[in-house]
Amino acid sequence: xxxxxxxxxxxxxxxxxVVWHGFTQMATFAANSPLVVHRGEGRYVFDTEDxxxxxAISSLWVVTLGHCVPELNDALTRQASxxxxxxxxxxxCDATVLLAEALAEVVPVxxxxxxxxxxxxxxxxxxxxxxxxxWRNRGVTGRTLFAALEGAYHGDTFGALSVGDSGFxxxxxxxxxxxxxxxxxxxxxxRVVSENADRLAGVIVEPLVQAAAGMACHESSGLLEVAxxxxxxxxxxxxxxxxxGFGRTGSLFACNEAxxxxxxxxxxxAMTGGYLPMSATAVTSSLADTFLGPDLSAQTLYHxxxxxxxxxxxxxxxxxxxxxxxxxxxxxxxxxxxxxxxxLDRIARGRPVVSEVxxxxxxxxxxxxxAAVGDPLLARxxxxxxxxxxxxxxxxxxxxxxxxxxxSTYDEIDRIVWTIAECIDEVGRG
Ligand SMILES: Cc1ncc(COP(=O)(O)O)c(C=O)c1O
Numbered sequence: 001x002x003x004x005x006x007x008x009x010x011x012x013x014x015x016x017x018v019v020w021h022g023f024t025q026m027a028t029f030a031a032n033s034p035l036v037v038h039r040g041e042g043r044y045v046f047d048t049e050d051x052x053x054x055x056a057i058s059s060l061w062v063v064t065l066g067h068c069v070p071e072l073n074d075a076l077t078r079q080a081s082x083x084x085x086x087x088x089x090x091x092x093c094d095a096t097v098l099l100a101e102a103l104a105e106v107v108p109v110x111x112x113x114x115x116x117x118x119x120x121x122x123x124x125x126x127x128x129x130x131x132x133x134x135w136r137n138r139g140v141t142g143r144t145l146f147a148a149l150e151g152a153y154h155g156d157t158f159g160a161l162s163v164g165d166s167g168f169x170x171x172x173x174x175x176x177x178x179x180x181x182x183x184x185x186x187x188x189x190x191r192v193v194s195e196n197a198d199r200l201a202g203v204i205v206e207p208l209v210q211a212a213a214g215m216a217c218h219e220s221s222g223l224l225e226v227a228x229x230x231x232x233x234x235x236x237x238x239x240x241x242x243x244x245g246f247g248r249t250g251s252l253f254a255c256n257e258a259x260x261x262x263x264x265x266x267x268x269x270a271m272t273g274g275y276l277p278m279s280a281t282a283v284t285s286s287l288a289d290t291f292l293g294p295d296l297s298a299q300t301l302y303h304x305x306x307x308x309x310x311x312x313x314x315x316x317x318x319x320x321x322x323x324x325x326x327x328x329x330x331x332x333x334x335x336x337x338x339x340x341x342x343x344l345d346r347i348a349r350g351r352p353v354v355s356e357v358x359x360x361x362x363x364x365x366x367x368x369x370x371a372a373v374g375d376p377l378l379a380r381x382x383x384x385x386x387x388x389x390x391x392x393x394x395x396x397x398x399x400x401x402x403x404x405x406x407x408s409t410y411d412e413i414d415r416i417v418w419t420i421a422e423c424i425d426e427v428g429r430g
Pocket of ligand 1: 124
């Protein structure tokens with residue numbers, strides 16, 4: 001039970017007085033059982049009263065190995081003792097070179113060059129600008145159109161918002177979004193690409209899982225169709241691996257599973273194991289070469305962020321990449337994914353309020369029939385109840401979602417499944 005405890009309420013009150021939480025209605029912030037986290041250890045976070053909660057959403061899909069991992073702490077402090085940050089605008093930094101060399105070995109992009117940033121949305125903005133300007137640099141004008149999926153989510157800055165299709169979340173900004181043609185699914189998108197081949201600057205997709213759409217899952221064969229259509233139309237394919245990258249689907253990158261090698265890949269979220277904000281746009285050398293020209297010429301990509309390639313982020317990201325293979329983390333993801341999918345099936349059985357369960361790797365959703373129950377806040381209430389059981393889940397519309405850490409144990413997955421089932425039943429009983 002969440003103790004009705006004065007200190008906790010004080011922290012929540014102080015928080016809402018000065019902090020504006022993203023994607024959160026601040027008028028109801030306090031009513032949705034918010035945690036005020038003080039520290040983390042492994043798969044758990046601890047609040048200001050040192051109560052322990054299983055972080056079953058990996059702090060919004062970013063944490064991979066755990067909170068406060070000694071090896072990552074060590075990489076961070078060693079780099080901090082050398083230098084924390086040195087700009088990449090016109091200069092280099094050895095920590096960033098080492099990371100880029102290691103990433104080049106594993107990303108599904110041919111001879112990649114990496115433009116670093118801090119958030120997923122920035123990696124997407126960079127990808128869109130690179131795709132567009134590469135045409136201009138080759139003397140081709142008029143290609144101002146992008147193609148994307150229905151239900152797509154690529155972040156909240158304007159370019160990312162434009163290629164995104166997040167319903168009422170982005171409705172307020174509709175007049176400011178640039179036009180995008182959409183496919184209902186991968187096959188339909190392949191058709192849209194062929195039909196608009198002469199107008200497209202690029203095509204952007206989330207590979208295999210549209211996580212923000214409530215863990216909508218897609219087949220590899222469809223992604224291959226999109227890639228083939230892009231190749232046939234000579235249009236750059238941008239794959240947004242911000243959510244899927246670094247192991248959550250059971251492959252290091254979802255593209256690997258489908259055997260797709262895009263022209264551009266966007267990386268983010270789990271890049272530093274959830275430690276620090278780092279993202280990157282990986283671009284094939286053939287596309288990157290279209291930007292080569294005289295100094296200060298218009299061929300240049302005039303885009304960069306202050307903390308691009310930050311040395312602390314780079315050192316942690318490099319150690320994280322090593323640990324993923326040293327600890328054979330992907331093998332655990334595969335085993336725990338099967339266990340999670342079987343658990344979700346058990347939740348669905350005998351509970352008419354569960355309309356569908358979906359999962360891909362360690363992305364999972366239990367969709368509730370909120371219309372039948374007449375309560376649009378049902379999934380939210382289930383997640384609030386889970387906090388009382390010491391488990392952090394997150395609702396996306398009518399879906400209760402969980403995105404466990406890649407190092408999760410059998411017992412932890414079992415506990416997540418049990419908690420979702422129990423909370424659905426408890427909320428149903430009122
Ligand atoms: C596929 C995808 N792209 C981009 C983003 C945006 O990343 P960020 O929140 O780091 O800007 C997200 C965030 O959920 C995402 O799921």
